Amino acid sequence: MGIPARLVIISSFFLLYSTAAIGRDKPVPEEYGRVIINNFSSRAGLAPVRFNHWLHRAIFTCRLCHVDIGFAMQANETKIKADTIVKGFYCGACHNGARIYSGRKIFAACSTKTVKPEERKRCDRCHSVGKNLEKKIDYTSFTAQLPKQKYWNLVDWEEAEADWLIRPIDFLEGVSVQRPALNAQKDFSITSKSTWMPDIIFSHKKHNEWNGCEVCHPEIFPSVKKDAVKYSMLEISGGQYCGVCHGRVAFPLDECERCHSKPVAR
Amino acid sequence: MKRIVLVVFVLLTVTTVTIAQTGLKKRRPLPFEYGKVILNNYSEKAGLAPVVFDHWLHRARFTCRLCHVDIAFAMKAGTTGITASDNMSGYYCGTCHNGKRTFDGKKIFESCGIKYPLADNKQCARCHSLGKNVDRKYDFVKFTEGFPKERFGNGINWEKTEADSYVTLVDYLEGVTIQRKPLSIPKDITVEPKQAGMPEIIFSHKKHAAWTGCELCHPEIFVGLKKGDTKYSMTEIFLGRYCGVCHGNVAFPLLDCQRCHTKPVEHDTSALLR
Amino acid sequence: MIKHIMLAAIVIVIAIFSVIQIVSEKVPFLSAGTAYAQDEWKKEFDALCSETQDAMLMSHEKLHDLVARCDALKPRIESLDESQRKVMLKRLKMCKDFYVYVLQSKESK
Numbered sequence A: 001m002g003i004p005a006r007l008v009i010i011s012s013f014f015l016l017y018s019t020a021a022i023g024r025d026k027p028v029p030e031e032y033g034r035v036i037i038n039n040f041s042s043r044a045g046l047a048p049v050r051f052n053h054w055l056h057r058a059i060f061t062c063r064l065c066h067v068d069i070g071f072a073m074q075a076n077e078t079k080i081k082a083d084t085i086v087k088g089f090y091c092g093a094c095h096n097g098a099r100i101y102s103g104r105k106i107f108a109a110c111s112t113k114t115v116k117p118e119e120r121k122r123c124d125r126c127h128s129v130g131k132n133l134e135k136k137i138d139y140t141s142f143t144a145q146l147p148k149q150k151y152w153n154l155v156d157w158e159e160a161e162a163d164w165l166i167r168p169i170d171f172l173e174g175v176s177v178q179r180p181a182l183n184a185q186k187d188f189s190i191t192s193k194s195t196w197m198p199d200i201i202f203s204h205k206k207h208n209e210w211n212g213c214e215v216c217h218p219e220i221f222p223s224v225k226k227d228a229v230k231y232s233m234l235e236i237s238g239g240q241y242c243g244v245c246h247g248r249v250a251f252p253l254d255e256c257e258r259c260h261s262k263p264v265a266r
Numbered sequence B: 001m002k003r004i005v006l007v008v009f010v011l012l013t014v015t016t017v018t019i020a021q022t023g024l025k026k027r028r029p030l031p032f033e034y035g036k037v038i039l040n041n042y043s044e045k046a047g048l049a050p051v052v053f054d055h056w057l058h059r060a061r062f063t064c065r066l067c068h069v070d071i072a073f074a075m076k077a078g079t080t081g082i083t084a085s086d087n088m089s090g091y092y093c094g095t096c097h098n099g100k101r102t103f104d105g106k107k108i109f110e111s112c113g114i115k116y117p118l119a120d121n122k123q124c125a126r127c128h129s130l131g132k133n134v135d136r137k138y139d140f141v142k143f144t145e146g147f148p149k150e151r152f153g154n155g156i157n158w159e160k161t162e163a164d165s166y167v168t169l170v171d172y173l174e175g176v177t178i179q180r181k182p183l184s185i186p187k188d189i190t191v192e193p194k195q196a197g198m199p200e201i202i203f204s205h206k207k208h209a210a211w212t213g214c215e216l217c218h219p220e221i222f223v224g225l226k227k228g229d230t231k232y233s234m235t236e237i238f239l240g241r242y243c244g245v246c247h248g249n250v251a252f253p254l255l256d257c258q259r260c261h262t263k264p265v266e267h268d269t270s271a272l273l274r
Numbered sequence C: 001m002i003k004h005i006m007l008a009a010i011v012i013v014i015a016i017f018s019v020i021q022i023v024s025e026k027v028p029f030l031s032a033g034t035a036y037a038q039d040e041w042k043k044e045f046d047a048l049c050s051e052t053q054d055a056m057l058m059s060h061e062k063l064h065d066l067v068a069r070c071d072a073l074k075p076r077i078e079s080l081d082e083s084q085r086k087v088m089l090k091r092l093k094m095c096k097d098f099y100v101y102v103l104q105s106k107e108s109k
Helices: A003-018 A053-059 A062-067 A082-086 A116-122 A137-142 A159-164 A202-213 A231-239 B003-019 B054-059 B064-070 B086-088 B158-163 B203-211 B232-239 C002-024 C039-047 C052-057 C060-078 C082-107
Strands: A036-039 A047-053 A188-190 A200-202 B036-039 B051-054 B189-191 B200-203 B261-262
Touching: A047 A053, A053 A137, A053 A159, A062 A202, A116 B261, A159 B051, A231 C002, B003 C060, B051 B054, C039 C060, C052 C082, C060 C082
Parallel strands: none
Antiparallel strands: A036 A047, A188 A200, B036 B051, B189 B200, B200 B261
């Protein structure tokens, strides 16, 4: 094989396994986990919605929003409308001007009536793309005391919870329904397709803390049997399977050793 | 050359994500949307919007058996092949929606009575409403106010709703249903799951037969004659077969594992991690 | 004379032929002679399919008989108009298949 061909193959592997390299240099901590939502905002004459995950994930489990409240896990997929929010679904489950958090009422989102100019500030709290507004809660000061990950100075949420710096809420009155807990499966290893990468140790216990069962099963991982669903890093980099969370909100795929952690037997 | 590889890679991932059915968490229908069926065998060809059938209102009034056995609706959108002439002859929707049969003291509106022009007809738009902003006569939230709640699906515990007499389900239609003696119901069955550690499923014939009778499930959906005859797993169920025929779109969804997996596993705790 | 006799003979033959046709249902426009009257097929259907809830307790013979009667009813239902045919064929199928199902389960024991 000639040198140009080998270069192509090697560089394509790099591209395949380093999604972060495409489109941007490295994740910016404050922007990591940001979702821009614009199904209907522009049509309604509002700026698209900017949802930063970091604040909500410090307060709630993934399960609460993505299972109990029912948000999809892809931007623009949920198709949230203002009248649905006002009825108390999606954002409106909490952002209804009545529910209390930390001793204060959570501001109401949206309105189905014409909004007066002086009330537009409330809309702009979420419909904020392109606007330079003062944030009520600042990222840097909020995350100053939280432990950071090895790369990119991202917050290490797992460590933060282990240190009791955050206590994610998993139950919402009037929305969540208590169930007896299902037993978590033991940790298991997933064999890596490439011989030079260590096997993956997947921990159900760590994931169950925040996800319960229903975040992943059956929609993201439809089979309950190990190895029944075939996928590779290609699908993961593309935002499927592990990539639904990792690379978008949970720790990015650059940190190979976070998953590929089983020592290779010599 | 690198650019071509990059373009190919991006195209590959975009395509796989767009056509992917698994590996993604897509939008879940809201409580008032759950159970919606779109019927469009002939509507668009006839110049009408496709029909939007919301199950929740009818299931609060009638048993599954009445529509799916006595009136012979199929259990999959588009497979019944309902035509306007069927309805006007008093079959399918027209069995009740004929302008004569009464419910709660009021006449049920006629479906598919030909009145031209079809496209402007407000009466047609009551059902042929896909893409239209039609004012529904019954609002889901108001109608189900006070009903015992559950998570997922319609957000209603229909079983308890009936048990607590919020609704009384009609199982007999004059001139359609055959007069018969009450059903003798087989015993509950325990189904062992394939996955170690998952609680066993207790299948209650009593709960199901109250709404489905026998013919709805046997033999079309469950062809096995004895327990263990038909081999199926969660994979087939998620694909809409067996339990998934109902518990995919209309009955409580498969997302709620513990609704079926209710019997705690007593043996072999070595695989469990608490 | 011969003319009269021939005429009479023709009339008698036609009369006999017509009677035979009526009895054997071969002449379509003489619909009064069908085996099931207007609603009798419905009565038969109701009689057949009203016993599904007792199927588990029936004998082999009874189940065989019910299945055979369902098969016999099918052609009559196929001759109904389109809408009625669609609905009643499905209902008959569900009812007959259920009897077959129960019969097979008894036979496999």
